[in-house]
Amino acid sequence: MDNDVTFADPFGQRTILLVDDNQDDVFIMRTVFRKVGISNPVQVLTNGEEAIHYLSGEGEFADRERFPLPAVVLLDLNMPRVNGFEVLKWIRWQPGLKRLIVEVLTASSRPGDVERAFDAGANSYLVKPSRMEELIEIMTAWHQLMNFRAFPVFPAPGS
Numbered sequence: 001m002d003n004d005v006t007f008a009d010p011f012g013q014r015t016i017l018l019v020d021d022n023q024d025d026v027f028i029m030r031t032v033f034r035k036v037g038i039s040n041p042v043q044v045l046t047n048g049e050e051a052i053h054y055l056s057g058e059g060e061f062a063d064r065e066r067f068p069l070p071a072v073v074l075l076d077l078n079m080p081r082v083n084g085f086e087v088l089k090w091i092r093w094q095p096g097l098k099r100l101i102v103e104v105l106t107a108s109s110r111p112g113d114v115e116r117a118f119d120a121g122a123n124s125y126l127v128k129p130s131r132m133e134e135l136i137e138i139m140t141a142w143h144q145l146m147n148f149r150a151f152p153v154f155p156a157p158g159s
Contacts (some may be wrong), residue, residue: 039117048082092121
């Protein structure tokens with residue numbers, strides 16, 4: 001069996017959309033990405049309303065060269081304006097985005113939140129640990145998995 005796996009569009013070149021209203025958490029995630037060696041382009045949005053505009057390609061996000069559709073969305077749940085549950089439901093109702101990989105990344109470990117996120121269409125649910133070392137371990141494993149994951153192809157805008 002050949003262990004050399006090659007993908008036409010490797011994960012490392014694809015955009016990650018990080019949606020989190022806590023600037024400290026965003027800083028920590030960027031630090032963890034560097035430590036783990038995640039070199040993907042990262043787009044950061046601070047609320048669910050911005051995430052919907054970004055994914056719709058509306059307004060300032062209309063330029064898909066500057067704001068490409070992501071390979072994966074890392075989505076916090078508790079945000080102002082539009083929360084993560086609402087964003088997730090909106091994504092799953094969009095014919096062109098319903099296959100987008102959405103991974104909840106949140107501090108909440110409440111069983112009700114976990115169930116609600118999966119019911120809304122989350123692909124996975126990651127609880128942010130309180131210790132940086134644990135977050136690095138989680139994101140290292142996540143990154144290794146992502147490098148072997150296949151991603152859906154999204155239609156070009158306007159097609």
